[in-house]
Amino acid sequence: MDTQNLSAPPRTPSAVAADPARSRRHTGGLIHENTRHTERFTVIGNHLTQHKELSLLAIGLGCHLQSLPTGAPADIKSLASRFKEGTTRIAAALRELEAHGYLRRERVRTATGRIVTRTTSCNQPGHRREAANTDCPAPTPRPTASGRAPQRRPRKALPAVPQPTQAAATALHQQATDLLTALRRHDPRLLLSATDTAHLAPGVIAWLEREVTPATVRHALTTDLPDAPLRRPAALLAHRLTAQLPPPPPYRAPAAAPPPVRHPLRTCDTCDRAFRAPETETHCRDCRTAAAATP
Incomplete structure (x- = not known):
């Protein structure tokens, strides 16, 4: 993936770049100002960068994966920590790349018995990589009335599930x-x-x-x-x-507050007035107040 091409001849300058006068007359469209790379570059095909069905996020993520060295983490969590798009959008972009043959994800068992996901980035879907002797999966086209083979559509999304609070x-x-x-x-x-x-x-x-x-x-x-x-x-x-989602649990009313305590009637030891109070009280409120005010 991180292929260096130090012997490639420099690109022939465009007619616009070779003719400054023509460049000044150019009023619209893209103009390239190219400098030849001599280190840290990756060769990526236009079939990916100009793909007509992949989203821009999937194209960018595909280019990023092709630039990574072998053994670099390429799971959703690692990619989400590197980019700001979030796990949902990154997962959707990976599914696009997988559906169009630029990515292959396999669940394999290691020598220790652990199940891991092995991700393979394919720079040319359908072509054999001789060094690894493996095939990058290619889309499986269906013939159409016009005789053209359309690209494979992305994998159908999973059905929605109930959402909690x-x-x-x-x-x-x-x-x-x-x-x-x-x-x-x-x-x-x-x-x-x-x-x-x-x-x-x-x-x-x-x-x-x-x-x-x-x-x-x-x-x-x-x-x-x-x-x-x-x-x-x-x-x-x-x-x-x-x-099969079960219904919510039955409503449970909050426990009612206990009723207030109603003390029995008793007679004041001083004025014989009837009043309600605990058994420890022997005088009514007025008598208690008068006794407290007496020096």
Whole structure:
């Protein structure tokens, strides 16, 4: 990816650059002022930089990935810490690149048994890289009436999931993520990517804030799964989280305040007046006030 081409001849100057007078007469359009690179440069094809279907964010991210050295972190979290677009937009751009063959992401198991995501950046989709003896995936075009092969469309977005309150989303985020990550222990087909987990987590939180236990959520997501291979397990889980969402818990009225204490009637030892007071009081209020005022 970080290919240096020190022996490439310099670009032939354009007619505008070779003729200063013509440059002064130029009134519109782009003019290039090019200086030949001799270090720290990457060769990137115009098929990527001028792609007609990729978004500008996907094109820029594709160029950035091709410029990174082998072994550089290329996951969503690392890219979001480098750029300000955020995890949602970066994840969408990665899906675009993946759909058009510029990116390949695979879940592989290391020698220690850990599952990691291996990201491969392809500078020419469909061409073999001889050094690694691997193929960059190319889009699978369908023939059209005109005989042209259109580009493969981006992967269809996952169905929406229920959204929790902001307070619950903050307090229960880790619990929901752990629940989704552990689903593969119940069925290996439910191995989810980091992007799919982030999409489904709010739906799980919406269940948990309705006083549903994690075991109940897990049972709803893993019971009666089809026997056939799951082509998009995240889409199935998103559907279940929405279709089987339980109602909110019943309203619980706050506990009523206890009634005020009503003391029994008793007779003042001084004036024989009836008054209500605890058993410890033997004089009415007037007598207590008069006794306190007497020197």
